[in-house]
Amino acid sequence: MSTPAASTRWTRPPLIGNPWLRWGLYLGVALYLIAAVSTLDVNWLRVLDGLSNGWRVLEGFFAPDFTTRSRDIWQGMEESLTMTVTSTVVGCLISIPIGLGAARNVAPLPVYAVCRSIIAVSRAFQEIIIAILFVAMFGFGPFAGFLTLSFATIGFMAKLLAEDIEDIQEAQAEAIRATGASWWQVVNYGIQPQVMPRLIGLSLYRLDINFRESAVIGIVGAGGIGATLNTAMSRYDYDTAGAILIMIIAVVLVAEYASSHLRKWVQ
Amino acid sequence: MARSRLASPGQDMLRVSSLSKRYKGGEDALRGVTFDVPAGQVVALIGPSGSGKSTLIRCINRLVTPTKGRVELDDTDITRLGGRGLRRARRLMGMIFQEYALVERLTVMENVLSGRLGYVPFWRSFFRRFPQSDVDKAFALLERVGLSEHVGKRASDLSGGQRQRVGIARALEQDPALLLVDEPTASLDPKTARQIMRLVCEVCRERDLPAIISMHDVPLAKMFADRIIGLRAGEIVFDGPPAELDKAVLTEIYGEEDWTQIHPEHEVRPEESAEDRHAHEERMAGLR
Amino acid sequence: MPVTALDGRVVWRRRTPLAQWAIWCGWFALGVLFVLSWQVMNKNTIWLFVEDAPRQAADLLSRAWPPRWSYLDSLWVPLWDTLNIATLGTALGIVLATPIAFLAARNTTPSVAILRPVALLIIVATRSINSLIWALLLVAIIGPGLLAGIIAIALRSIGFIGKLLYEAIEEIDEAQVEAVRATGASRWQIMDYAVWPQIAPAFAGISVFRWDINIRESTILGLVGAGGIGLQLQSSLARLAWAEVTVIFIVILATVVISEWVSAKVRAAII
Numbered sequence: 001m002s003t004p005a006a007s008t009r010w011t012r013p014p015l016i017g018n019p020w021l022r023w024g025l026y027l028g029v030a031l032y033l034i035a036a037v038s039t040l041d042v043n044w045l046r047v048l049d050g051l052s053n054g055w056r057v058l059e060g061f062f063a064p065d066f067t068t069r070s071r072d073i074w075q076g077m078e079e080s081l082t083m084t085v086t087s088t089v090v091g092c093l094i095s096i097p098i099g100l101g102a103a104r105n106v107a108p109l110p111v112y113a114v115c116r117s118i119i120a121v122s123r124a125f126q127e128i129i130i131a132i133l134f135v136a137m138f139g140f141g142p143f144a145g146f147l148t149l150s151f152a153t154i155g156f157m158a159k160l161l162a163e164d165i166e167d168i169q170e171a172q173a174e175a176i177r178a179t180g181a182s183w184w185q186v187v188n189y190g191i192q193p194q195v196m197p198r199l200i201g202l203s204l205y206r207l208d209i210n211f212r213e214s215a216v217i218g219i220v221g222a223g224g225i226g227a228t229l230n231t232a233m234s235r236y237d238y239d240t241a242g243a244i245l246i247m248i249i250a251v252v253l254v255a256e257y258a259s260s261h262l263r264k265w266v267q
Numbered sequence: 268m269a270r271s272r273l274a275s276p277g278q279d280m281l282r283v284s285s286l287s288k289r290y291k292g293g294e295d296a297l298r299g300v301t302f303d304v305p306a307g308q309v310v311a312l313i314g315p316s317g318s319g320k321s322t323l324i325r326c327i328n329r330l331v332t333p334t335k336g337r338v339e340l341d342d343t344d345i346t347r348l349g350g351r352g353l354r355r356a357r358r359l360m361g362m363i364f365q366e367y368a369l370v371e372r373l374t375v376m377e378n379v380l381s382g383r384l385g386y387v388p389f390w391r392s393f394f395r396r397f398p399q400s401d402v403d404k405a406f407a408l409l410e411r412v413g414l415s416e417h418v419g420k421r422a423s424d425l426s427g428g429q430r431q432r433v434g435i436a437r438a439l440e441q442d443p444a445l446l447l448v449d450e451p452t453a454s455l456d457p458k459t460a461r462q463i464m465r466l467v468c469e470v471c472r473e474r475d476l477p478a479i480i481s482m483h484d485v486p487l488a489k490m491f492a493d494r495i496i497g498l499r500a501g502e503i504v505f506d507g508p509p510a511e512l513d514k515a516v517l518t519e520i521y522g523e524e525d526w527t528q529i530h531p532e533h534e535v536r537p538e539e540s541a542e543d544r545h546a547h548e549e550r551m552a553g554l555r
Numbered sequence: 556m557p558v559t560a561l562d563g564r565v566v567w568r569r570r571t572p573l574a575q576w577a578i579w580c581g582w583f584a585l586g587v588l589f590v591l592s593w594q595v596m597n598k599n600t601i602w603l604f605v606e607d608a609p610r611q612a613a614d615l616l617s618r619a620w621p622p623r624w625s626y627l628d629s630l631w632v633p634l635w636d637t638l639n640i641a642t643l644g645t646a647l648g649i650v651l652a653t654p655i656a657f658l659a660a661r662n663t664t665p666s667v668a669i670l671r672p673v674a675l676l677i678i679v680a681t682r683s684i685n686s687l688i689w690a691l692l693l694v695a696i697i698g699p700g701l702l703a704g705i706i707a708i709a710l711r712s713i714g715f716i717g718k719l720l721y722e723a724i725e726e727i728d729e730a731q732v733e734a735v736r737a738t739g740a741s742r743w744q745i746m747d748y749a750v751w752p753q754i755a756p757a758f759a760g761i762s763v764f765r766w767d768i769n770i771r772e773s774t775i776l777g778l779v780g781a782g783g784i785g786l787q788l789q790s791s792l793a794r795l796a797w798a799e800v801t802v803i804f805i806v807i808l809a810t811v812v813i814s815e816w817v818s819a820k821v822r823a824a825i826i
Contacts, residue, residue, distance in 0.1 A: 008402070008403070008406055009399075009402070010376055010380075010397075010402045010405070010406075012374075012377065012395040013374060036639040036642065036643055037643075039635065039639065040639070040702065041700070041701065042700060042701065043698065043700065046697065046698040046700075047697045047702065049698075050696045050697040050698050051696075053695060053696045053697075054696040054697070057692060057695065057696055078595060081592070082592035082593070082595045082596035083596055085588060086589060086592050086593050086596060089585070089589045124811060124812070125804075125807075125808070126771055126772070126774065126775055126807075128687065128775045129775065129807070132792065136611065136615055137608045137611045137615065138604060138605055138608050139601060139604035139605075141599060141600055142596045142597075142599075142600070143596070143597060143600045146596060212685060213685070215685065216685045216688060219687060219691065219779065229691070230691065233692070236695075241692075245688070248683065248684065248688075249679075253683065256683075328737055330733055330736060354740070354741060355739065356739075357737060358738060358739030360737070361738075362737040362738075364733075364734055366730055368730040368731050368734035369734070370731045370734075370748060370749055370753070371728075371753075372752040372756075373748070373752050377748075381738055381740070382738050383738075384738045384739065384740035384741075384744045384748060385738055385739025386739075389741065389743050389744060392740075392744050392747060392748070393743075434734075437734075437738070441739070
């Protein structure tokens with residue numbers, strides 16, 4: 001630009017330089033919104049009707065009933081918590097070898113390919129979908145839930161662990177290798193100290209996630225508090241449902257708080 | 268650029284009286300600081316780290332609220348203002364920052380125009396529809412600081428010296444009655460630092476604009492300022508022309524042992540020029 | 556003090572005996588907890604069924620394969636609905652989460668004592684309840700259908716987007732805010748000129764990321780009646796039509812992979 005004239009207009013430069021692309025994008029978004037909203041097909045009468053229901057759910061939330069179905073609630077909670085612990089422990093233990101195998105800097109190519117595909121399969125499907133399959137195979141109850149959560153934990157932990165191992169300072173492993181150490185010794189001395197704190201942190205984080213998920217997979221029959229909640233909802237027993245929701249939120253809060261403190265303490 | 272709002276030459280623009288600031292931690296950052304600045308005077312504020320230079324500058328435009336004392340700009344007491352009144356006072360004081368403090372993700376032009384925020388209503392600033400006179404002024408200022416080619420660039424794409432030029436343009440876009448400058452050269456290399464200081468002083472002379480510049484570099488301060496104020500532990504220990512700033516005064520400001528003990532050889536090297544020595548002392552003082 | 560003198564020889568251990576004991580006790584406690592949990596969890600488990608599982612799995616596979624591809628034709632409309640649930644739900648979630656994030660961030664909240672805790676509570680409560688549970692509640696309240704799914708996705712997204720966004724707001728460079736404040740800008744002008752430009756990339760990244768997650772979640776909301784392809788899954792499961800279930804799984808998998816690719820591309824373009 002040369003010397004500006006007495007009056008040079010200035011406008012804010014647009015986010016997308018190409019005007020065709022810009023206006024095309026706006027048009028596309030507008031068309032999509034119109035199409036999406038027009039196919040919504042909402043029964044507004046039913047919605048209006050339901051608002052009184054909503055009031056009852058809210059009432060249940062503020063006046064929760066812990067006592068009437070305390071046995072069901074307690075059993076659901078017990079299943080959820082035990083499921084969380086066992087699946088986290090098993091999932092983390094299995095994810096360590098798989099994570100090692102999925103790290104390109106320690107594993108040979110065939111092992112790497114196998115481990116990466118295990119991770120990909122485990123991550124691709126929702127917990128709920130896996131739970132449906134396991135319930136069909138192993139029957140209803142928390143055992144299917146345990147398998148589901150373990151499987152999901154493997155995908156989550158092994159992927160993050162593998163990324164961590166790939167990010168280590170190669171020099172440290174190199175130095176151990178230079179002393180004539182074996183593969184196991186290299187892993188023990190050169191890699192484990194670098195990834196251990198994060199591995200523990202991730203396990204605690206996953207413990208947290210597993211509890212949340214354990215509250216959901218009961219809906220498809222895999223045990224836990226979700227099954228109790230589903231039953232309460234289908235009985236229109238909103239007071240018990242409110243109590244269960246409050247308990248879920250409370251446990252999640254405690255777990256999150258405790259795990260963040262533990263993680264700080266470990267690192 | 269004639270400006271009717273400006274007081275006639277010689278009259279005090281800024282009057283700071285017994286200004287004190289105590290932070291929540293309990294330490295006194297400023298203790299009864301009093302001084303006046305007449306129109307057109309460039310004041311350099313020197314002192315060791317933690318002596319209260321930054322706090323003093325921020326108390327003047329109330330980015331920091333002083334505990335006691337008065338700050339008067341054109342006979343308005345800024346310490347008593349709030350809300351709209353405070354924003355009106357702030358727009359009269361252009362500020363230039365140490366780390367440039369440009370909004371990195373906005374363009375150069377938007378950064379300069381943000382100097383008008385105190386003048387325009389929200390909708391204008393939101394839609395970037397500034398009055399054409401503001402835009403003209405921004406173009407002229409960018410031309411003045413030598414950045415007309417970079418109008419549409421993001422601030423984050425500029426070099427340090429260029430960013431500080433944008434910072435100067437933003438401050439001047441405010442049509443300020445006073446410039447507050449907080450260590451403008453601390454993040455710059457020596458050559459760029461001089462260029463930036465020269466630019467700041469030139470624009471002050473052009474507009475008969477008073478400025479308060481806090482700095483670490485004593486030789487640079489002596490070269491460019493009309494007057495030097497030395498702060499130590501929140502108190503003014505020197506206030507006078509650059510010529511009076513001798514070794515005794517510097518010792519008073521920066522403390523005794525910094526050079527006499529660490530550098531006893533100092534006295535036996537008369538061939539060293541005064542400027543080098545000051546620079547050296549300054550570096551030593553910075554080590555504390 | 557891992558180095559000790561023993562019989563005149565210096566002995567080195569990695570940890571002091573006490574620390575070593577504490578660590579062993581920690582692991583032991585974890586082991587006990589695991590065994591106890593395992594026993595409590597499995598007190599009602601019928602091991603006969605578990606032993607039978609390989610046969611069940613083989614049976615399942617034989618019914619599920621080959622997939623009934625003709626079923627694909629009746630999946631396009633539910634798939635479109637699923638995309639709409641995810642997209643509109645994310646959009647609604649963003650609209651609701653943005654003001655809450657500004658109220659929750661320490662440096663932008665107008666009231667630290669009242670509004671900030673309220674905003675944080677909303678973020679925590681919406682985040683700890685899974686979207687499927689929200690859908691369960693909403694189907695009971697406003698009846699089955701897409702609207703319940705959209706609101707469920709939006710509610711779950713508030714907590715997620717709100718948390719990440721308020722953390723991004725708290726991390727902004729205060730010097731830029733101070734510089735704009737020094738020009739005499741008002742509160743909203745400071746938001747527009749100093750805060751927003753700094754968080755805009757994070758905002759876009761978080762939104763796209765959440766959209767990607769929401770695509771996954773919206774595929775199963777139909778299980779509780781909240782619309783989308785999950786409705787089809789529910790009816791196929793009820794009829795034990797496993798060949799149809801396979802088709803649905805493949806469609807879900809393809810959708811998830813594509814949305815992940817799109818989201819990765821968009822995020823790379825933003826940053």
